Amino acid sequence: MKQIIVVVGGVASGPAAVAEARRTDPDARIVLIEKGDDISYGACEMPMLLSGSLENPERLRRFTPAGFADHFDVEVLVRHEVVRIHTETRKLDVVNVSNSTVLKMRYDKLILATGASAIIPESLRSATPDVFSLRSLEDARTIQDALAKRTIHHAVVIGGGYVGLDVVWALKERGIRVSILVPKDSILKEGLDEPMQERLLAHLRHHQVAVRDDRASGLEVAPDGRLAAVLTEAGEKIGCDLALIATGTQPQTQLGLHVRIKMGASQGYLVDDGMQTSEKGIWACGDCVEREEAVFGEIIHAPLSLNAFRSGRVAGRNAARKGTGRPARIAAVVKAAALALGPLEIGHTGWTEGAAYKLGKQVVSATIQHRSASSLSPHSDVHVHLVAETATGRLVGCQIAGGLGTSQRLNVVTALIRSGGTVDDLYNVDFVYAPRLAPAHDPLFVAARTLQKTLNASRKH
Amino acid sequence: MKQIIVVVGGVASGPAAVAEARRTDPDARIVLIEKGDDISYGACEMPMLLSGSLENPERLRRFTPAGFADHFDVEVLVRHEVVRIHTETRKLDVVNVSNSTVLKMRYDKLILATGASAIIPESLRSATPDVFSLRSLEDARTIQDALAKRTIHHAVVIGGGYVGLDVVWALKERGIRVSILVPKDSILKEGLDEPMQERLLAHLRHHQVAVRDDRASGLEVAPDGRLAAVLTEAGEKIGCDLALIATGTQPQTQLGLHVRIKMGASQGYLVDDGMQTSEKGIWACGDCVEREEAVFGEIIHAPLSLNAFRSGRVAGRNAARKGTGRPARIAAVVKAAALALGPLEIGHTGWTEGAAYKLGKQVVSATIQHRSASSLSPHSDVHVHLVAETATGRLVGCQIAGGLGTSQRLNVVTALIRSGGTVDDLYNVDFVYAPRLAPAHDPLFVAARTLQKTLNASRKH
Numbered sequence: 065m066k067q068i069i070v071v072v073g074g075v076a077s078g079p080a081a082v083a084e085a086r087r088t089d090p091d092a093r094i095v096l097i098e099k100g101d102d103i104s105y106g107a108c109e110m111p112m113l114l115s116g117s118l119e120n121p122e123r124l125r126r127f128t129p130a131g132f133a134d135h136f137d138v139e140v141l142v143r144h145e146v147v148r149i150h151t152e153t154r155k156l157d158v159v160n161v162s163n164s165t166v167l168k169m170r171y172d173k174l175i176l177a178t179g180a181s182a183i184i185p186e187s188l189r190s191a192t193p194d195v196f197s198l199r200s201l202e203d204a205r206t207i208q209d210a211l212a213k214r215t216i217h218h219a220v221v222i223g224g225g226y227v228g229l230d231v232v233w234a235l236k237e238r239g240i241r242v243s244i245l246v247p248k249d250s251i252l253k254e255g256l257d258e259p260m261q262e263r264l265l266a267h268l269r270h271h272q273v274a275v276r277d278d279r280a281s282g283l284e285v286a287p288d289g290r291l292a293a294v295l296t297e298a299g300e301k302i303g304c305d306l307a308l309i310a311t312g313t314q315p316q317t318q319l320g321l322h323v324r325i326k327m328g329a330s331q332g333y334l335v336d337d338g339m340q341t342s343e344k345g346i347w348a349c350g351d352c353v354e355r356e357e358a359v360f361g362e363i364i365h366a367p368l369s370l371n372a373f374r375s376g377r378v379a380g381r382n383a384a385r386k387g388t389g390r391p392a393r394i395a396a397v398v399k400a401a402a403l404a405l406g407p408l409e410i411g412h413t414g415w416t417e418g419a420a421y422k423l424g425k426q427v428v429s430a431t432i433q434h435r436s437a438s439s440l441s442p443h444s445d446v447h448v449h450l451v452a453e454t455a456t457g458r459l460v461g462c463q464i465a466g467g468l469g470t471s472q473r474l475n476v477v478t479a480l481i482r483s484g485g486t487v488d489d490l491y492n493v494d495f496v497y498a499p500r501l502a503p504a505h506d507p508l509f510v511a512a513r514t515l516q517k518t519l520n521a522s523r524k525h
Numbered sequence: 526m527k528q529i530i531v532v533v534g535g536v537a538s539g540p541a542a543v544a545e546a547r548r549t550d551p552d553a554r555i556v557l558i559e560k561g562d563d564i565s566y567g568a569c570e571m572p573m574l575l576s577g578s579l580e581n582p583e584r585l586r587r588f589t590p591a592g593f594a595d596h597f598d599v600e601v602l603v604r605h606e607v608v609r610i611h612t613e614t615r616k617l618d619v620v621n622v623s624n625s626t627v628l629k630m631r632y633d634k635l636i637l638a639t640g641a642s643a644i645i646p647e648s649l650r651s652a653t654p655d656v657f658s659l660r661s662l663e664d665a666r667t668i669q670d671a672l673a674k675r676t677i678h679h680a681v682v683i684g685g686g687y688v689g690l691d692v693v694w695a696l697k698e699r700g701i702r703v704s705i706l707v708p709k710d711s712i713l714k715e716g717l718d719e720p721m722q723e724r725l726l727a728h729l730r731h732h733q734v735a736v737r738d739d740r741a742s743g744l745e746v747a748p749d750g751r752l753a754a755v756l757t758e759a760g761e762k763i764g765c766d767l768a769l770i771a772t773g774t775q776p777q778t779q780l781g782l783h784v785r786i787k788m789g790a791s792q793g794y795l796v797d798d799g800m801q802t803s804e805k806g807i808w809a810c811g812d813c814v815e816r817e818e819a820v821f822g823e824i825i826h827a828p829l830s831l832n833a834f835r836s837g838r839v840a841g842r843n844a845a846r847k848g849t850g851r852p853a854r855i856a857a858v859v860k861a862a863a864l865a866l867g868p869l870e871i872g873h874t875g876w877t878e879g880a881a882y883k884l885g886k887q888v889v890s891a892t893i894q895h896r897s898a899s900s901l902s903p904h905s906d907v908h909v910h911l912v913a914e915t916a917t918g919r920l921v922g923c924q925i926a927g928g929l930g931t932s933q934r935l936n937v938v939t940a941l942i943r944s945g946g947t948v949d950d951l952y953n954v955d956f957v958y959a960p961r962l963a964p965a966h967d968p969l970f971v972a973a974r975t976l977q978k979t980l981n982a983s984r985k986h
Binding site for chain 1: 567569570573578579584585829830831832834835856858859860861862863864865870872874899901902929930932933934935936937939940941943944946949950951952953954955956957958959960961962963965966967969970
């Protein structure tokens, strides 16, 4: 008998799970179900459609649904939503989104790769066609259409996370006046401590992005149904004709609620290191899970592209294997991300000093500025904020901002964090040097050396 | 009584040793002795003087001798050469190079930072003013003067290491026709395996550098005393009016010979992890030592800028401390280097497959090509050659070539190599991703994934 493997969710982790399941069991019947129109696309590249640097949304698709089905010899159902899991009978209720009919589908193994969805605060929900969020390719197309249809005089982006900042810069590149509405200590808060937040805010202001240190409290809609303004908690009214809500994402796990799959603090599925949920026969992967991170062993939600791919592979392998061979294991995650805002690259890895402190950890940090290359070669300023555990010197996190290529340096720290590396280990990395490539003392080396001094001083007390 | 610390050699490691010795013992009498005219300069930046991108050699100097003496409250003797160490009496014979007088100097602690010198094969020694090597700032000035005085029609660079390639590109940038004379399997042989050597050779040829797959056997000098041609082992005569010999360097350790300081296979001083030589009271650091590398524990000569700095600090600290506090320890070295040849960055870390094989190690490798960023953003091709130990999967080395920023990726592998990381560890690095910064799957991730497959296949047999 062929086993039936059903994968729910087709953006990133789901397709990775399907591909690995197919490699593991060439005979299985594999079905990929996606409630939207598209599968397997580059979600991180969607802002390019908004900036105008990319016209055709098709170019973000790695596969069409038919092409994917053909390539991996699987069935693909788009515009179908799994609404209920019957674990006793191993059956699914699947709604055809186009005509609302329901079909029943049997599964032997189930993989949930339902991703995360944008959080829209109640006060910002609106029927106006001028308020958007950006999560799916469908969202991106909708915004792209809106931008093509009429001239936008002023856009307000609500929220200062990675998505919000990506959209700010994309609209700015398109020539639109943009404001970002975010309390200044909240900008990239998950990634940056205050000195680096200041650096980012200065960059935005320098490039004529208006930063409003405030929170959205509501929307004002004109009698014709179009957006008139965003209202703020401080009582301001920011006139605008487009608003984008980017106040965060949450794991999309409603499907698991009634079958009582165990979830974590962020409402993501809890999984073991084989990506299995608390329910036998059900795996989960990608942005809908919470799992262990490598620094303190905390259970966290880490919606990252590569994490989606790797965890999908593990889920696909383990779901498809039939008890033979070694099960696949996922490594603890280090939350690391970066983005480009024109000439500035900014990003982080691990924990901020603020977040570590909230966890009750004793940490110290160093903030330094150095060159990206020799002073005699073209170079940019690189700012590094390095965080380590006081007692052990173990690396906890790093934030970096600078010109082209700067964010590559984060991967060095991530590699060390994963292996429990210390500030001394970072100091001891044999950084390559050539005048055009790097300064004799790499900014990471300078940061490590500075933090060594702080650690030595703190140990004397 | 103030202790007397004498540091011999003033380019890179020596000044680092002086600075750290001064921090460790504010009262010591510290003397820095350098046989050349200059101390504390950027040797890696010297090719900029040849390319014409930098006019003034003074800009390579971090300190003048007087400025350095003043800054660190030490004595600096330039144009003085230590020619003999009397260990029984702790005295040095120091020759004043300008007038050949000899002075005696007492020391309590001695630090040898005499660096490495260019190897000039007997057959290529010549009295013609048109044959050069590039090791000191004085060498760079001499070549710069020669280039300013007359038009060079054709230059031949003999040898294909990092220095030779730097000079090739510098002369090319100046508009001079350049040939490089190196057997093709010898180009950057210490760093590159054959697929990457091919990549480098293709780049040179594409940029009109003539690559002569041959070895120099002699020089032909015209009756007027000027260089006429470089002769090769294959019997060719390459007409030229300038030749640069870059056939390698060796530790400059003649001074240690008669006092029988222990040396390694490359004639570098052997040191313990506190940079102490076999002779009590004598430390050594920088390019004149051999020490342990991190992959296989081999004793190697690793003439690297950062290594010079770090080892100088350790030697300075340990020489200056008076038995109190913890001695400084140096970490094992990973040999890593890179250079920029116009639009190409190329470099390596750890061992090549060929060198590991010669050591009797069983290794496997993967060679991949991937993009530096999303296909929808500006990007370059990145070539990676990754080497790992067959039995354990432990990372042994990595070579990389690609566009701007590529060589930063070497530092990630270096960090992992230092901690005994495996191919799986490289696969598990949470590489940052954003379309303009990196592709969704970083070239290093792709290389790791490819090598995992090879390792798995090799384990099945």
